[in-house]
Amino acid sequence: MYYYPMYVPRTMGLNNKNGHVLDFKQGDVNGDGIIDYVYLIGDKPYGEESPFRDHIRLKIIDGKTQQEMIIPLKENAGYGPALFLGDFSGDKVDDILINIFSGGSGGYTFYYIYSFLNNQPNMIFDFEKFNAAYVYEVNYKDNYKVEVISKNTNTKYILDITYKGEDYLSEIYDENGKLKEPIEGWVNPLGGLYPIDFQRDGTYELYAEQRIAGRYNADGLGYVQTSLKWNGQQFVPFFQTVGIYGGKIDGIADDITKNPGITF
Numbered sequence: 001m002y003y004y005p006m007y008v009p010r011t012m013g014l015n016n017k018n019g020h021v022l023d024f025k026q027g028d029v030n031g032d033g034i035i036d037y038v039y040l041i042g043d044k045p046y047g048e049e050s051p052f053r054d055h056i057r058l059k060i061i062d063g064k065t066q067q068e069m070i071i072p073l074k075e076n077a078g079y080g081p082a083l084f085l086g087d088f089s090g091d092k093v094d095d096i097l098i099n100i101f102s103g104g105s106g107g108y109t110f111y112y113i114y115s116f117l118n119n120q121p122n123m124i125f126d127f128e129k130f131n132a133a134y135v136y137e138v139n140y141k142d143n144y145k146v147e148v149i150s151k152n153t154n155t156k157y158i159l160d161i162t163y164k165g166e167d168y169l170s171e172i173y174d175e176n177g178k179l180k181e182p183i184e185g186w187v188n189p190l191g192g193l194y195p196i197d198f199q200r201d202g203t204y205e206l207y208a209e210q211r212i213a214g215r216y217n218a219d220g221l222g223y224v225q226t227s228l229k230w231n232g233q234q235f236v237p238f239f240q241t242v243g244i245y246g247g248k249i250d251g252i253a254d255d256i257t258k259n260p261g262i263t264f
Contacts, residue, residue, distance in 0.1 A: 019041040019042050019043055019055065019057075020041060020042060020043065020044055020053075021039055021040075021041055022039075022040040022041060022042050022053055022056065022081045023039070023040040023081060023082050023083045024037070024038070024039050024040075024083070025038045025083045025084070025085045026038065026063075026085075027085040027094040028063075028093060028094055029060065029085065029093065029094045029095070029096060029116040029117075030062060030093070030116050030117060030118060030119045031091070031093040031117050031118060032063075032064055034063040034064045035063045036060060036061060036062055036063040036116075037060070037061040037063060038058070038059070038060050038061075038083060038085065038096055039058070039059040039060075039061075039083075040056055040057075040058060040059070040081045040082070040083055040098065041056070041057055041059050041070075042054060042055050042056035042057065042076070042081065043055045051079050051080070052077070052078070052079060052103070053077065053078065053079070053081055053100075054076065054077035055076055055077070056073055056076040056077065056078070056081050056100060057070050057071060057072050057073055057076060058070070058071040058073065058096065058098065058114065059071075060096075060116060060121075062119065069119070069121070071114070071121050073098070073100075073110075073112065074128075075100065075102075075110040075127075075128075076100075077100075078100040078101050078102050078103055078110060079100070079101040079102075079103045080099075080100070080101045081098070081099070081100045082098075082099050082100075083096065083097065083098060084096075084097040084099075084195055085097070086195050086204045087202060087203050087204060088113060088124070088125075088195070088203065088204050088205075088206070088230055088235075089115060089124065089203075089230045089232075090203045090230060091117065092202070093115075093117055095113055095114065095115050095116075095124065096113065096114040096115075096116060097111070097112075097113050097125075097193075097195060098110075098111065098112045098113070098114070099111050099193065106188050106189070106191070106211070106217055107188070107191045107211065108188065108189050108190070108191060109127070109190060109191055109192065109193070110127055111125065111127040111130075111190060111193045112125060112126060112127065113125035124230070124234075124235070125193075125206070125235055127189070127190050127193070130190055130208065131189040131190055133152060134150065134152060134187070134210070134224075134226075135150075135151045135152060136148060136149060136150055136151065136186065136187040136224070137149040137151065137184075138184060138185035138186055138187060138212060138213075138214075138221075139182075139183075139184055139185075140172065140179055140182070140183040140184070140185070140214075141158075141179070142173075142177055142178050142179055143177045144160065144161050144162045144169060144173065144177060145158055145159065145160060145161070146158070146159040146161055146185065146214070146221060147159075148187070148212060148224070148242060150224070150240070153237065153240060155240060157242045159212075159221060159222065159242065159244055161214075161221065161244075163244075172215075183214075183215060185212065185213050185214045185215065185219075185221065186212075186213055187210050187211070187212050187213070187224055188210055188211040188212075188213060188217075189210065190208055190209075190210055191209055191210060191211050192207075192208070192209035193206055193207070193208050193209070194206070194207040194208075194209075195207075196227075198227070203230075205227055205228060205229045205230075205238075206227070206228040206229075206235060207225065207226075207227055207228075208225070208226045208227075208228060209223050209224070209225050209226075210223060210224045210225075210226075211223055212224060212242070212244075221244060222242055222243050222244030223242065223243045223244075224240070224241075224242055225240065225241045225242065225243055226239075226240045227239040227240070
């Protein structure tokens with residue numbers, strides 16, 4: 001049961017000595033059964049007319065003592081900073097998910113998840129570690145196929161790109177479906193991270209999305225979609241798929257469960 005102290009949090013959007021309030025959520029994040037107050041605060045260097053924010057940091061007010069803690073973020077500038085509170089570790093205490101859009105053409109987003117159990121901040125998800133853990137090869141093949149290989153999960157996907165159309169295909173394939181020259185694509189860093197309670201047990205898993213690019217960044221081929229769960233020490237993948245734009249996946253080789261121990 002939650003107990004609400006006699007405390008009124010600051011109104012969203014008001015400026016204070018620590019900066020502008022960019023987002024606000026409330027929930028028990030330290031595990032004492034009393035609602036705490038969680039903020040993203042930051043600066044508006046170009047004024048109200050610009051959506052860009054910088055010097056973004058996490059601010060937590062203990063609902064019982066009203067003591068404040070401010071946690072700096074490594075990547076602390078971007079657009080649309082937002083908070084989500086939910087239990088990712090299964091301890092029945094809310095964790096803190098932060099997302100900040102980079103604003104770049106690749107659609108990259110910065111994500112952090114903090115546990116604040118017993119008023120001790122502990123980062124349990126770092127988007128940079130996730131990006132470093134996932135290494136891919138993307139190779140165009142003969143007969144209008146693209147091979148996507150996830151090296152760390154030992155998983156291979158073969159994409160049928162005939163849906164891209166004759167104009168696109170004729171630029172890179174001859175009339176017999178042979179590549180005119182070798183072409184490599186790539187998989188972008190993390191672009192989306194969504195909390196989903198797959199098991200409907202009150203504990204959230206993570207659904208991560210990375211965009212597959214072909215000859216150039218705007219040449220999108222689809223997405224690598226990885227579902228992650230907390231195993232008591234780290235987030236590990238338990239399911240991975242590839243989704244593409246209007247085409248089909250010809251074959252999937254190997255199994256992600258052969259290499260589940262990837263640390264994020």
